[in-house]
Amino acid sequence: MAEARLPLVPLQLIDGEPEGYCDAGTGVCSTPAAPSLDSPKSPEAEPAPVAYHRDDAGP
Amino acid sequence: MTSTADVAASTRLTIDVWADVVCPWCYLGEQRLSTAIAQSPHAGDIDLKIHTFQLDPGASGEVIPTLTYLAKKFGAAPDQARAMERRVAEQAAGEGLPYEVDRPVSNTLDMLRLVQLGNDHGVGWDYLRAMQAELFGGNPAAFEHDTLIRLGEKLGLPADEIREVLASDRYADAVRADHGAALALGATGVPFTVLGERLGIPGAVSVRQYRAAIDQAWAKVNG
Numbered sequence: 001m002a003e004a005r006l007p008l009v010p011l012q013l014i015d016g017e018p019e020g021y022c023d024a025g026t027g028v029c030s031t032p033a034a035p036s037l038d039s040p041k042s043p044e045a046e047p048a049p050v051a052y053h054r055d056d057a058g059p
Numbered sequence: 060m061t062s063t064a065d066v067a068a069s070t071r072l073t074i075d076v077w078a079d080v081v082c083p084w085c086y087l088g089e090q091r092l093s094t095a096i097a098q099s100p101h102a103g104d105i106d107l108k109i110h111t112f113q114l115d116p117g118a119s120g121e122v123i124p125t126l127t128y129l130a131k132k133f134g135a136a137p138d139q140a141r142a143m144e145r146r147v148a149e150q151a152a153g154e155g156l157p158y159e160v161d162r163p164v165s166n167t168l169d170m171l172r173l174v175q176l177g178n179d180h181g182v183g184w185d186y187l188r189a190m191q192a193e194l195f196g197g198n199p200a201a202f203e204h205d206t207l208i209r210l211g212e213k214l215g216l217p218a219d220e221i222r223e224v225l226a227s228d229r230y231a232d233a234v235r236a237d238h239g240a241a242l243a244l245g246a247t248g249v250p251f252t253v254l255g256e257r258l259g260i261p262g263a264v265s266v267r268q269y270r271a272a273i274d275q276a277w278a279k280v281n282g
Contacts, residue, residue, distance in 0.1 A: 010245075011244060011245060011253060011257065011258065011259035012257060012258050012259065013258075013259045013260070013261065014258065014259070014260050014264070014268065014271075014272050014275075016264070016268065017262075018084075018248070018260070018261055018262020018263055018264055019084075019150075019262065019263050019264055019265065020083070020084040020087065020088075020147075020150070020262060020263050021084050021247075021248035021249065021250070021261060021262030021263060022079070022082045022083075022084055022085070022114055022248055022249050023247065023248050024112070024114075024241065024242065024246050024247050024248050024249060024251070025247070027114040027115050029082065029083060029084060030084070030262075031143040031146055031147055032146045032147065032149070032150055
């Protein structure tokens with residue numbers, strides 16, 4: 001059985017936002033921002049959330 | 060006195076990844092992480108381990124089109140869902156990955172239980188990746204047992220053992236344990252990557268960020 005080892009010290013998280021993820025609690029996955037002719041994509045722009053998969057049972 | 064085994068163990072880095080088969084960002088993130096590892100001077104000293112994380116335990120066992128799933132579950136308009144999927148497909152294409160918008164979706168528990176079986180045989184990562192290649196490649200039979208058996212056999216897993224797992228609830232506890240472990244570690248999303256049991260990466264990041272994280276974790280563990 002594959003069990004994860006729990007670290008002895010709290011995890012250090014890397015700096016910066018992920019490019020994309022699926023939320024562990026809701027199952028909602030992000031999607032890349034749509035390109036716009038009017039407003040060039042900012043490097044700081046966060047991906048827009050999109051209802052993609054949902055964990056009905058919840059955490 | 061330090062044994063040879065201790066020295067060997069201290070010069071390796073373990074990378075743990077939590078993912079679900081149907082998670083698009085897991086599919087992309089795993090590819091980027093694999094690329095980063097291949098580019099690392101420590102590539103030969105990195106142990107990669109996959110852990111399962113079921114995003115939708117309540118999903119039906121019925122196999123339906125992904126766009127239908129989105130529409131039924133969240134009320135997304137078909138055109139809107141397709142447009143969003145196409146943007147993810149563009150990201151996948153950038154990684155050289157096939158990504159079919161018109162692909163099936165279903166409950167992933169059976170798949171994840173087989174990934175756990177794969178882990179016991181040392182091929183869990185490859186099994187997950189093979190399942191994702193079928194799914195995101197658009198194979199409408201990606202969830203079929205015959206497909207899962209075929210993929211497992213190609214990795215050297217005994218077909219009889221795969222059938223035995225599929226016919227039982229074997230490894231369901233392991234799937235739940237992996238899920239709980241991710242939450243206990245503070246995971247808020249998948250993919251969730253832990254390097255050297257010290258450095259966490261929530262979500263999918265760039266190859267450059269994965270490489271930097273590998274270097275940072277290597278220094279922490281072996282520095």
